[in-house]
Amino acid sequence: AILGSSQFFCMRTQVCFVMFASKAFAASSVEHLLVGRVPSSVRRTLDIALAHGGSAVNSLQAAELLEQRDTCAVSAIFAVADELRRRRVGETVTYVVNRNIQFTNVCVKRCGFCAFSRTATSKGTKVSAGAHNNVQEEGYFLPTEEIVRRAKEAASMGATEICVQAGLPPVMQPSLYEEIAQAIKNAVPHCHLHAFSPEEVLYGARTSR
Secondary structure, eight states, X not given: OTTSXXXXXXXXXXXXXXXXOOTTOOHHHHHXXXXXXXXXXHHHHHHHHHHHOGGGSOHHHHHHHHTOOOHHHHHHHHHHHHHXXXXXXXXXXXXXXXXXXXXXXXXXXXXXXXXXXXXXXXXXXXXXXXXXXXXXXXXXXXXXXXXXXXXXXXXXXXXXXEEEOOOOOTTBOTTHHHHHHHHHHHHOTTSEEEEOOHXXXXXXXXXXX
């Protein structure tokens, strides 16, 4: 992924302040960055990427790129990523019409950055669609029918993707995520389902043991 996306990076003003926003930015300019203060191993990896594409970079080489903190090295990595993106898709920007459905804000975690979730007051009650038991006053849990209604509404307005992400309900029914995904696909089979974060997948797997 590090070699497949466009990046704009503002650095400390001492060295290598680079912004790649011009359509006229040529591959030769990218290659010019791969000399000088860029570490030789990083330079070799970026040479490989430029010559053969990002897929030619192995996992150890990719890990080394991710570990770079030197501003010149990071600038070169971003430049190569931008150049590979330009070669593959050009300058056309695309988008998808979607809808986020957050079916609950009840969560067993207390992530310090999250202002969305409401922690359940009890972890001893199983949560099913439509339940509002043992949560703080601001907690909610959408019934499956409402989730489906929102998905259909989005599709009727031109959405081609439905996103589903929410809190981690306490003592969740093992089949909950599967039931939500199946209900949405049954209702709007033509819509791409972009559902559940890695944290939710892990939580669902542990719950279903």
